[in-house]
Amino acid sequence: MLHATTPPGQKRAAFRAGLASGKLLRFPGAFSPLSAMLIARHGFEGVYVSGAVIAADLGLPDIGLTTLAEVAGRAQQIARVTDLPALVDADTGFGEPMNVARTVQVLEDAGVAGLHIEDQVNPKRCGHLDGKDVTDPGTVVRRIKAAVAARRDPAFVIAARTDAAAVHGIADAIDRAKAYADAGADLIFPEAMAGEADIERFRTALDVPILANMTEFGKSRLLDVKTLENLGVNVVIYPVTLLRLAMGAADAGLAEIAGRGTQERLLDKMQHRRDLYDLLDYQAYNAFDTSIYNFEL
Numbered sequence: 001m002l003h004a005t006t007p008p009g010q011k012r013a014a015f016r017a018g019l020a021s022g023k024l025l026r027f028p029g030a031f032s033p034l035s036a037m038l039i040a041r042h043g044f045e046g047v048y049v050s051g052a053v054i055a056a057d058l059g060l061p062d063i064g065l066t067t068l069a070e071v072a073g074r075a076q077q078i079a080r081v082t083d084l085p086a087l088v089d090a091d092t093g094f095g096e097p098m099n100v101a102r103t104v105q106v107l108e109d110a111g112v113a114g115l116h117i118e119d120q121v122n123p124k125r126c127g128h129l130d131g132k133d134v135t136d137p138g139t140v141v142r143r144i145k146a147a148v149a150a151r152r153d154p155a156f157v158i159a160a161r162t163d164a165a166a167v168h169g170i171a172d173a174i175d176r177a178k179a180y181a182d183a184g185a186d187l188i189f190p191e192a193m194a195g196e197a198d199i200e201r202f203r204t205a206l207d208v209p210i211l212a213n214m215t216e217f218g219k220s221r222l223l224d225v226k227t228l229e230n231l232g233v234n235v236v237i238y239p240v241t242l243l244r245l246a247m248g249a250a251d252a253g254l255a256e257i258a259g260r261g262t263q264e265r266l267l268d269k270m271q272h273r274r275d276l277y278d279l280l281d282y283q284a285y286n287a288f289d290t291s292i293y294n295f296e297l
Contacts, residue, residue: 001281001285001288003080003081004080004083006083008079008112008113008153009153011079011083011084011111011113012085012114012153012155012156012157015046015085015087015113015114015155015157016155016157016186018045018046018085019157019186019187019235022234024225024228024229024233024235025045025046025234025235025236026045026046026225026238027044027046027047027087027235027236027237028044028047028237028238028241029048029049029053029237029238029239029241029242029243030047030048030078030086030242031053031057031242031243031246032077032078033080033081033082034081034280035246036078036081036082036084037081037082037279037280039242040083040084044084045084046087046113046235047078047082047084047085047087048086048087048237048239049071049074049075049087049088049089049112050089050237050239050240051066051071051090051091052089052239052240053239053240053243054066054070054071054089056240056243057074064091064092064122066091067094068090068094068099068103071088071089071091071107072106072107072109072110073110075088075110075111075112076110076111076112079110079111079113085112085114086111086112086113087113087115087116087157087159087235088107088110088112088114088115088116089115089116089239090115090116090117092121092122092143093117093143093147096142096143097142097143097145097146098146100117100143100146100147100150101146101150103117104147104150104151105150105151105152108152108153108156113155113156113157114157114158114159114186114187115147115157115158116158116159116160116187116211117140117143117160117161118160118161118162118163118189118191119134119135119137119139119140119160119162119163119164119176119180120133120134120135120163121133121135133167134162134164134167134168137176137179137180140160140176140179140183141179141180141182141183144158144160144180144184145184147184148184157186157187158184158185158186158187159185159186159187159188159189159211160177160181160185160187160188160189161189161190161191162176162177162180162188162189162190163191163192165190165191165192165193165198166191166192166219170198170202173190173202174202174205174206177190177202177205177206178206181207181208186208186209187208187209187210187211187234187235188202188208188209188211189211189213190202190210190211191213192218192219193213193220194219194220195221196223199212199231199233203231203233209234209235210232210233210234210235211233211234211235212228212233212236213236214228214236214237214238215238215239215240215241216240216241216244249269253266
């Protein structure tokens, strides 16, 4: 009721333990606090907060237009309602090393379990679009070192994303990943892997945990959980899946209402009021309220 009961430190410790377990951690992307509650109900190991989703929800393209305040605000709302660890997309860290240091501390204060920063240049773009570019590895190494130095909770996970595979090839991306791990990154996120062979090359080359991005309609082939486990992937994210499902259903529903003048035929596609109230734990709020306001003047 009101918020999750697990303190942020315990969520971070759970994330760390999961990364060390050798098991695959599944982090669907939450587009709202309510969707994060649904993710938890279905037994996933964590929640992902996508920069692309935050931008889209604000009516913006994913080209680096969102601010640290906007990302931290949404991340805090999501982290507040779930006992699962939340991993947040922090784009390029919102600036140079000092900005990255502040980003880490602001997101720590938001209660999330970790963040990732990437090696694209600004203005950045979605990792599955053509025309992106990456900065020099030294710049990113300095950002990662700043992030590591700035964190106050040593369990807070700092991940490094490299977009270099699509720009300079897999070999360069692996070299960058090694440098980022040496700088202190706890988790490596190789973006826009074409398929199993690309992921396998990263797994073979790195001793740190790796993350796979199973986003739809992009450059990566969608791999199932068993395949990812066999490849040695530690974390899989589904960043935009829930938003796409929700927007697809909303678009179809609005078309139905516009065309027929009623939502009558859509009822069996909706979350029922009773299911929403159950997810929100309405009964607990009612009991809490009654226990306090139990007198009349």
